Amino acid sequence: MNLAIIPARAGSKGIKNKNLALLNNKPLLYYTIHAAKNSHFIDKIVLNSDGDEILEYGKTQDIDTLKRPSELAQDDTTSDKVILHTLEFYKHYENIVFLQPTSPFRTYKHIDEAFLKFQEERSNALISVTEYDNKILKAFMVNKKGHLQGVYNDKYPFMPRQKLPKTYMSNGAIYIIKTDLFLKNPTFLQEKTNYYIMDEKSSLDIDNAKDLEKANELINYN
Template sequence: MNLAIIPARSGSKGIKNKNLALLNNKPLLYYTVYAAKNSHFIDKIVLNSDGDEILEYGKTQDIDTLKRPIELAQDDTTSDKVILHTLKFYKYYENIIFLQPTSPFRTYKHIDEAFLKFQEEQSNALISVTEYDNKILKAFIMSKKGYLQGICNNSYPFMPRQKLPKTYMSNGAIYIIKTDLFLKNPTFFQEKTTYYIMDEKSSLDIDSTKDLKKANTILQSSL
């Protein structure tokens, strides 16, 4: 049995009431709820939010809703705390599928493909990623003694980019983890954490009005 958790805080600095902001005449939250409801591997969906308006919308979508306390709705509240709060009320699910509503182009097919990969590889966790410019490996950081050192090692900064390994960035769209392992060590990065690669468009994360306009343009151009 797999539990999908959708976190949707009411406060947002970039876009006011972001999770209900309209994207092609539908609330941003709609796209993640739709993807979760159409996945073949999700048995229960719970929307965790501090906002009454968000929770009311969740009820219209025929999914479970859970109100979080105000102390878990701050700018610095981390995902692990939201998940642990949810698991107090939703027990006995083997896996957690964590879906942030700021990824409207993550579809149910992405969720299903990611879960199959997680399952087939017998992984403990999965994080969705997008390919990232490997030039980052040529960067330096400052050592404790105030000298330069390579961000990864001292060879990469001087290697041709073509010889550097590929790099990937978490896109925030899909996180999967075994529940028992998360309860023991509440982080998505576990031993045997695999990945699911998504393209740039599917990885678009809505953080600002500029992102929202870009997403609207993409949707309208596809009609």
């Protein structure tokens, strides 16, 4: 049994009431709920929010809703705390599928493909990613002595980019993990964390008004 958790905080600095902001005349939250409901691998969906308006919208979509306390709805509240709060009320699910509503172009097909990979490769966890410029491996950082050192090692800064390994960035769209492992160590980066690659459009994360404008352009263009 697999539990999908959708976190949707009411407060937002980039866009006021972001999770209910309209994308192609539908609330941003709609797209994640729709994807989760159409996935073949999700047995239960719960919307975790501090906002009454968000929770009311969730009820109209025939999914479970859970109100979180205000102390878990701050700017610095981390995802692990929201998940642990949800698991206090939703126990006995084998896997967690964590779906942030700021990824409207993540579809049920992405979720299903990611979950199949998670299963077939016997992963402990999986994170969706997009390819990222490997030039980052050529970066330096300042160590405790105030001297430069390579971010990863001291060889990469001087190697041609073509010889550097590929790098990936989490796109925030899909996180999957075995529940028992998360309860023991509440992080998605487990000993055997796999990855699922998504393209640039599908990876669009809505953080500010420009992102929402771009999403509206993309959804209407297609």
